[in-house]
Every structure is written in C-alpha cells, then in structure tokens.
Amino acid sequence: METDKTEIAFTTAGLTKVYGEGSATVHALRGVDLQIPQGELVVLLGASGSGKSTLLNILGGLDQPSSGQVSFFEQNLSRMDDADLTLYRRDHIGFVFQFYNLMPSLTARENVELVTEIAENPLSPEEALALVGLSERMDHFPAQLSGGEQQRVAIARAVAKQPRVLFCDEPTGALDSTSGRQVMEVLQQVNRELATTVVIITHAATIAGMADRVIHFADGQIRKIDLNDQKTLAQNLVW
Amino acid sequence: MRMLTGLSPLDRKLLRDLWRMKGQALAIALVIALGVLMLVMMNGLVRSLEDTRTAYYERHRLAQVFAPLQRAPQSLLARVAVLEGVTAVAGRVTGSALINIHGQPLPLSAQAVSLPDRGEARLNDIYLTSGRRPDPSHEDEIILLQDFAKAHGLKSGDPLSATMHGARRTFRIVGLAQAPEFLYSAAPGEFVPDDARFAVIWMSQSALAAVYDMNGAFNQLLLGTSADSSLPAILDRVDTLLEPYGGLGAYGLADHVSNRFIEEEISGLRVSSRTVPPVFLAVAAFLLNIVISRMIQSEREQIGLLKAFGYRDIEITLHYLKFILVIAVGGALIGCLLGVISGRSLAQVYQSYYKFPFLLFQVDPMTFLIGVLVSILAAAAGGMVVLQSVFRLTPAVAMQPPAPADYSRSAALASFLKRFLDQPGRMVARRLLRQPGRAAGGVIGIAAGMSLAVAMLNVMSAFDRTLELSFSLIDRSDLSVSFVEPLSDKVLYELQSIDGVIEVEPVRTVAVLFSNGQHSYRGAITGLPPAVRLNRALDVRQQTIPMRAEGVVLGAALADILQVKPGDMLSLDVREGRQPQLQVPVTGVADTLIGSPAYMALDSLNRVLREPNRVSGAYLRIDSAKQDTIYRQIKALPAIAGVSLKQEAREAFQTLIDTSAGAVRYLMAAIAGVITFGIVYNSARIAFAERARDLASLRVIGFTRGETAFVLLAELGIITLLALPLGGLFGYFLVFAISEGFSTDLYRVSAVFVPQSYGIAALAVIIAALLSGWLVKRDIDRIDLVSALKVRE
Numbered sequence A: 001m002e003t004d005k006t007e008i009a010f011t012t013a014g015l016t017k018v019y020g021e022g023s024a025t026v027h028a029l030r031g032v033d034l035q036i037p038q039g040e041l042v043v044l045l046g047a048s049g050s051g052k053s054t055l056l057n058i059l060g061g062l063d064q065p066s067s068g069q070v071s072f073f074e075q076n077l078s079r080m081d082d083a084d085l086t087l088y089r090r091d092h093i094g095f096v097f098q099f100y101n102l103m104p105s106l107t108a109r110e111n112v113e114l115v116t117e118i119a120e121n122p123l124s125p126e127e128a129l130a131l132v133g134l135s136e137r138m139d140h141f142p143a144q145l146s147g148g149e150q151q152r153v154a155i156a157r158a159v160a161k162q163p164r165v166l167f168c169d170e171p172t173g174a175l176d177s178t179s180g181r182q183v184m185e186v187l188q189q190v191n192r193e194l195a196t197t198v199v200i201i202t203h204a205a206t207i208a209g210m211a212d213r214v215i216h217f218a219d220g221q222i223r224k225i226d227l228n229d230q231k232t233l234a235q236n237l238v239w
Numbered sequence B: 001m002r003m004l005t006g007l008s009p010l011d012r013k014l015l016r017d018l019w020r021m022k023g024q025a026l027a028i029a030l031v032i033a034l035g036v037l038m039l040v041m042m043n044g045l046v047r048s049l050e051d052t053r054t055a056y057y058e059r060h061r062l063a064q065v066f067a068p069l070q071r072a073p074q075s076l077l078a079r080v081a082v083l084e085g086v087t088a089v090a091g092r093v094t095g096s097a098l099i100n101i102h103g104q105p106l107p108l109s110a111q112a113v114s115l116p117d118r119g120e121a122r123l124n125d126i127y128l129t130s131g132r133r134p135d136p137s138h139e140d141e142i143i144l145l146q147d148f149a150k151a152h153g154l155k156s157g158d159p160l161s162a163t164m165h166g167a168r169r170t171f172r173i174v175g176l177a178q179a180p181e182f183l184y185s186a187a188p189g190e191f192v193p194d195d196a197r198f199a200v201i202w203m204s205q206s207a208l209a210a211v212y213d214m215n216g217a218f219n220q221l222l223l224g225t226s227a228d229s230s231l232p233a234i235l236d237r238v239d240t241l242l243e244p245y246g247g248l249g250a251y252g253l254a255d256h257v258s259n260r261f262i263e264e265e266i267s268g269l270r271v272s273s274r275t276v277p278p279v280f281l282a283v284a285a286f287l288l289n290i291v292i293s294r295m296i297q298s299e300r301e302q303i304g305l306l307k308a309f310g311y312r313d314i315e316i317t318l319h320y321l322k323f324i325l326v327i328a329v330g331g332a333l334i335g336c337l338l339g340v341i342s343g344r345s346l347a348q349v350y351q352s353y354y355k356f357p358f359l360l361f362q363v364d365p366m367t368f369l370i371g372v373l374v375s376i377l378a379a380a381a382g383g384m385v386v387l388q389s390v391f392r393l394t395p396a397v398a399m400q401p402p403a404p405a406d407y408s409r410s411a412a413l414a415s416f417l418k419r420f421l422d423q424p425g426r427m428v429a430r431r432l433l434r435q436p437g438r439a440a441g442g443v444i445g446i447a448a449g450m451s452l453a454v455a456m457l458n459v460m461s462a463f464d465r466t467l468e469l470s471f472s473l474i475d476r477s478d479l480s481v482s483f484v485e486p487l488s489d490k491v492l493y494e495l496q497s498i499d500g501v502i503e504v505e506p507v508r509t510v511a512v513l514f515s516n517g518q519h520s521y522r523g524a525i526t527g528l529p530p531a532v533r534l535n536r537a538l539d540v541r542q543q544t545i546p547m548r549a550e551g552v553v554l555g556a557a558l559a560d561i562l563q564v565k566p567g568d569m570l571s572l573d574v575r576e577g578r579q580p581q582l583q584v585p586v587t588g589v590a591d592t593l594i595g596s597p598a599y600m601a602l603d604s605l606n607r608v609l610r611e612p613n614r615v616s617g618a619y620l621r622i623d624s625a626k627q628d629t630i631y632r633q634i635k636a637l638p639a640i641a642g643v644s645l646k647q648e649a650r651e652a653f654q655t656l657i658d659t660s661a662g663a664v665r666y667l668m669a670a671i672a673g674v675i676t677f678g679i680v681y682n683s684a685r686i687a688f689a690e691r692a693r694d695l696a697s698l699r700v701i702g703f704t705r706g707e708t709a710f711v712l713l714a715e716l717g718i719i720t721l722l723a724l725p726l727g728g729l730f731g732y733f734l735v736f737a738i739s740e741g742f743s744t745d746l747y748r749v750s751a752v753f754v755p756q757s758y759g760i761a762a763l764a765v766i767i768a769a770l771l772s773g774w775l776v777k778r779d780i781d782r783i784d785l786v787s788a789l790k791v792r793e
C-alpha cells in the first residue's frame, strides 16, 4: 500500500472558481493548493456547498478553473482545450456519481461497454462487473436494479477502462448503510488491486477511516489535511 | 434483443430509444411522409401527364399548324408542301353537324372530320378503339368519338341520325375512336367539356366531301413542321398562300383549343405542384425541427455523461444524427411509397378524364431524392442547433439535471397569480411565462398546421363559390342557343314568340386574335346588350362590369397575357366573316371569375365589324312546365349550332373541377388535417416526456390524477388556443399563394375569405387537441411513481 509516494498525480496552485456575475457571483473555490500522490485513496470531507464537487470536476477535466494551475503528472490541465480534455478523460479518468447516471435504455453490461468501447486497454465488461459482484445481473436494465446495485454498475463502468484515477462524488449519498458499505468495499478493492488513485467526496466523516489522506474542505478552501496510518477496512466502517 | 449483439452500445441505445418513443417517432415520420407524399404525387402527375401527352401526340402525328379556310383545291397542297420548315401536309374536310338521338329533346352538337379514303391519316390520325375504318365505297359509314358513344350507349353497327349541311341523314357506326386533337371537346359556345353533348364523326374524305360540296377540295389545312422551323414565319406564309381561298388564319398547336385546355390543366397542376408541396414540406420540416430539438434537450444529462466518459462531440453528434436520420429517412421513404400509390390512383382518374388511351405514372428520381434530402436537412438542422447549445455547456453542467428553472422572473406576477389561480393553475402560468420561447414554438407549430387546413378548406370552398357565382349570379338563364353563323336580330323575335319563353337576351361572340406587339392570344369577344339580365358580366366582387359605348373590357388574366392597361389600344384580327383588322381601345380591366373574357357593348361590337344588328346566340329564360314544346320548336329552327341547358353545363363544370386538377384538393385537405393532428399530438407528447418526472413528483406529494393532468393539459390547451388566431392569420396568407396555383385560364379560384373554412379548421385543431390530450392523459394516469423517481432520465 505504501507504494512510491514520491509520484504526485495531481498538483494544484491557487485554484479558484467563480460562478455567475454581479450580485449572483459565487466563489466556489477560493485558492486551493493541493497535491495528491498516485495510488492513494483520498477522501474529501466538507459541508454541502463548500466546493467539493467543483474541485473534483476540475481535477476530472469536466470543468475549467477561473484561475490558478492544475496539472496531472506533467500535463497542465488548465491549458487544455475541450478536445484535449476529452482525450484526458477518455484515457485516464473514471467517474462515479451520486445518482449513478446509468443510461436507462442500456443493460448493466451495455452501460459498461459504453466505456470499454472507447478505451485503450479495458477490462472486459464481464470482468468489471465481476469485480463489483454483479456477474449475475449483467443483463438487467437499470430500472430492474436496486440503488446500490446501480452504483456498483456505475463503478464497474468507471473502472473498466482501467483509469489511473477514479473520482466518486458522494457515491453513497443516495444509499442505505448496507449498500453504502458494499460500494465502499468495492472502491477500496479497486484502489488496492488495480492501484487506482481513488478520490471520494463524502460528508459522512466515518468513511474517512478507510482513507490514506483526508482533506477537510470548507468555504472553497482546504482547512486541514489528515494522513491516516491505521486504515480501517471498509467492511468494518461504522455508518 | 439477441439480434442486437454485435452493435455498439450507442447503437443499441439508439434502437431502444427509438422503440421506447415509437409512437412519437411514427407520428413525426408520418408528418414528413405526408409532405413528401405531396411532393412525389404532384411532381409525378405533372411529369406523367406531360410525357403521356407528348407520346400520344407523336404516336398519332398531331399537326403543328392548323389552318381553317373556305375552300381550296387539293392541288394547293403541293405548293404548301414546299414551304420552308414544312415536313408534312394534309388537307381535310370538316364541318359542323347536329346529332339527333332518340329520347334527347335537344339536338347535340358534333363536328364532322374527314379521314383519307385509304390508309392512315398522314396528320391527326385517330386511335381506333374498336371496329374498323370507314369504307369509302359505303358513304354512310362513320367512326364515332368513343366517349360520346359510351355516354349514349352506342356501339359499332348502330345507326346514327345526323343533320349535316342542312340535310338529315342516317349513318352506320363502323368504329369508335379517340384522337389527340379531341382530348378536350366542348360544344360550340361552351367551354366546359361534356362527353354526352359533343361528338366527333369521322368519315372517309370522299363521303364527307360529297356532303359539304367539297369534292376535290379541302377546308382545313394541317401541317407538320420541323423542330428548328420558325412558327410565325410559317403561319405568315400559309396565311398569304390561303388568302385567295378564304383562309381564316393559321395557328399553331399552342392555340389549338384541345391542346390549350390540356396545357392549362397541366400548367395549373404544375404551379400547384410547385407551391403546395413545399408549403406542406416546410410545415413538416418545421415541426420536425421543434420536436427533434426538444427531444435532444431532454437528453442533455446523457450527453453530459457521454462527454464525461471521454466521448467526443463528433461521436455524440453522429449518434443523435443517426437517430434523426432513421425517423427522417423512414418518413421520407414512406412518403415516396404513398406518393407513388396515390399518384397511381389519381393518374387513373386523369387518364379517363383526359381520354388518354394510356397514362403511365412515373416519378422523376430527382423528386425522390429531393424529398429525402429535404427531410434529412430539416431534421438534422433542428438537431444540430440544440446539440451545439448542449455542447457549449461543460460536461459537469450538462450532466446536472437542468437547474430548477428560475421562476423568480415571474415574481411580480406572483401576488396576482395567487389571487386568481390555485396551485396547479399557478404552475401552468409560471411555466408558460418562464419559457416563452418554448411555448411560442408550440404555438407556431400548431398554427402552421392549422394554416394548411384553413388554406385547403378555403380553396375548396372557393371552387364551389366559383361554381355558384358562375351559374346562379352570372348566368341566370335556363338555356342558351348558338347559331351556325351570325344572324339578324330578328331571330330574337322568333325565339320570343315561342310559347313559354319568358325572356330572350342576345349575345354576339366573335373569334378574334388579340394582339399587342409581341403578345397575342386567340380568344373571343363577347358583345353584350345594355342592361343585361340573363348573362351578366360580373367581377369577383359580384359587381356589374361597366361597359362604355366604345372599346373593350378585358378580364385581368387576359390583360396580363396581353400586357395592356385601360387606355391602351389593342388590335383585333377578326377570324370570321370578312376578317377585318381592328384597333380598339381598352376601356377597363376587371377581375373575373371564369375564363379570360373580353367584353364589348353589342352595338359597339357590331359597329366596328360593320355588321349592324347581328347576334350569334341568345340566352333564354323559359317556363319549365312548357320545356318540351319549347325544345321541339327550337330544334326545328334552322341555323342552330347548339343548345345548352344551364343545369347540364353546371353539372359538367362540377365534374370538371371535381375530377381534374380540383380532385387533388380533397386529398390535400385530408393531408392538411392529418398534419395538423400530427403536430398537436406531438406537442402533447413532448410536453409529457419533458415533464414525466415532475408529474410523478406531484403525484407522490399528493396531487390527484386530475390535478396532475391539469398541470400538463392546461398548458397544451392554452398553447392551442393561442395558436388558433395565429393559424387563421397564416392561413389567410397561404390562401393567396395556393389559390393562385389552382387558377387556370378557364377558371379562377379567387382568394376569397370564406369564414367557414377558418371555423372548421379551428374546430379540427380543437378536436385534435382534445384527442391528443386524452391520449396523453391515459399515460399520465399510468405513470409508475416508483420507477419515475428512481431512474434519472
């Protein structure tokens, strides 16, 4: 687990994000300086509205910062245009969202194929779904799956292309504790077995127990970073 | 579903989405199909009629030049044959005849035409449908025009009694025929063809010459010309050559009555094939545009997701383009198919109406291509615009469900709304105010559909109004008679003295060639007595057209052809009697309903002709109780060329507008109705698709089914109501464009305002809205609350 910590995946400097104009201006990020080493499981904690999703979207190449620098290894994300960002996402990044965001008209397997189709060196959809324990339900449509199962399909879809980084925005936000724990187990497993950097947004502080690094976020800024030597297994998390 | 393996996941999504939206996809495809149907059918008809006419003319060697004359010896033909540009020459005998058919109270007009004694005619040959050609050694053998024979149940072997050259004779029918020069055949003094009341009798040259004292002579010259020859030059030379023989003026095929009629009908059809289908297609394209753009709008989350995975804009665009293409191309292909089917069946109507021996319905492949391309472009354009706006969003934003719409804009209205509306009512009002653009799209879409219906209904009523005006307001007589040649007006007293004749009104029509510089037109001048009562000159507003003591008043269409306006001088080459050349001033131009008339005061006409007190026909009002004896006495009068009963003429006209170009209007009205329904139904469906989640939420928090449905249907209702006046307005303008297309030289469909058509169209829209509302309401009632909330669509 204590892999080569000298390799830094993400570096940000003075990152800000401003939404809207005039009286409606919102400063979602107010200068974020951060380093995320490759291979860690990072948890981003903070109140709703503190800017977590905004940061994650920028790191994931879904959005551009208003100012400041952000880089992924030696690639400078803040200088990339839309086409480069698309390639960046396609090659390196997996996403898991709070509301699963599966295509309702595709089966579990087909939802995963959506990603393996365009990936360089993907797992097979079957492998990916086996990884999240859904081998039995591959041909079900999203409407036929529980929330936890849908989220596991979403994780399978995200890891299938073997991304270097997996971003999860409140992956358990819509789940009960049992399903939530299962999802966390899967994420931990991905981090360990595939050596994927995993960044999880949550406001459930207990989840922090399984992280290498916990970033406390408030008001668009980092308040505190805790490093965790005694990581809990996800299955032992108290919800 | 097994079949789907092998397809990419996006293609599988495409197929499943299509299947899920099959109802709506089909409705859109049908609207496109109908637009394309119109295009294919109309263009196909025009082309087929043109091709058929040309082939028929060529096959039977229709002459390019016709020259009537008094009498010329056969030897003259050799001199004509050497004229430059002339490739074939024929001289034949023609004459007018009256046919007496047992049981018919009035004699029927006929034209007698000679055929060579041996072999086929070099020019203007016939198409023998049954029997054989007459044997010149049997002078009583004739061939009869097939459609006349059919109308009276006559067949080969039957006798036929006819009056020719003043003497009554009995003939024997040996064959039935059609001919390209009699595609359109109307009795003298009438312009509406009627199979039962006009006949053509073909006889061998020697037999007919004997009847009309034309042995060794001819009174009609026919010419075939080479393609590169100059028609005016040939006409000039022929006129000069025929001058000593009482030439009545040579004219080209373009001025031949039958050809002119067919050409008019075809060009009328051509104009409407260029005006109407584009309008239908444009409406279909517009609808498609709205529907597709809203459909893609509702997919923005999924588009955001695809972008988050790293799909490129172009890949996503292609995915939706395929979706659009399936619907557009599917619709267009259905349209092509239906267009061919309906074109085929209409072609049959046209064939029997125009008496073509054959009519092949053929569509120019370009037409198919245009139909498909227009559909694709319209659909793709709609999709592209929205995709662009979705792509402009960052994937993060695109993927968020659209932020709850900001209703604060309507805050000022809040207190007002609160006072007058309950909660669901306020939701409806706010949504309409919040997205005025979307509401406007819906209103315009429905209005466009309604305008089609208004226009088609209006044109239909305009046809009927033309008929009504022509035969009740303009012509108030019961019957009209025409004479073989102009007679002294003493004949009026003779007619007046018949027991039961209430009123007699003279008329004089003179065949002339109108010309103004380059522009010319072969037509007739109608001389009317002062204070006409029976056959009136009325304009489209039903006002009497005022007539001066001097000069001629032209119908607007004719003035247009001749490029003259009041005050200009017009030259007239009279084509009868002494054939004087006259110059008369144009004293007025009037918008008329029927034909391209030219009116003069009867006195003034006779004066310029130097033939005082002449009449060529008369309009009669009679006591219907005594009609049988009146008919008998009229029949006995000498010099009668034809008698026409208004009732019969009216029926013939009705048949004309119902079966020819006018027949298309019924189809168009039906299609306009279907398109209107398609638009309204689509609007309802999309509104439902966009709001299914919201509606489910309403149900979850305790709204009743009725209240939930109200939120959606009230919106549809308001949009529909707003569309009604707008649709009326669009329709009003469309009427002008379309009625112009339906007008021909023979009758004009005026762009009159027919309130009923607006009412009926509005009613159709309302019914379509109710029906669509009901269909959608069933779906609202069936919303699966759990799944609607579980799956984010």
Ligand SMILES: Nc1ncnc2c1ncn2[C@@H]1O[C@H](COP(=O)(O)OP(=O)(O)O)[C@@H](O)[C@H]1O
Pocket: A019, A020, A026, A027, A028, A046, A047, A048, A049, A050, A051, A052, A053, A054, A055, B397
């Ligand atoms: N697209 C947007 N437009 C305007 N404001 C936004 C937008 N997205 C986020 N915000 C605002 O930015 C702030 C941070 O949002 P977000 O990053 O989503 O917070 P978190 O994920 O920590 O709950 C919030 O105040 C939110 O209202």
Ligand SMILES: [Mg+2]
Pocket: A049, A052, A053, A054, A169
């Ligand atoms: Mg968030």
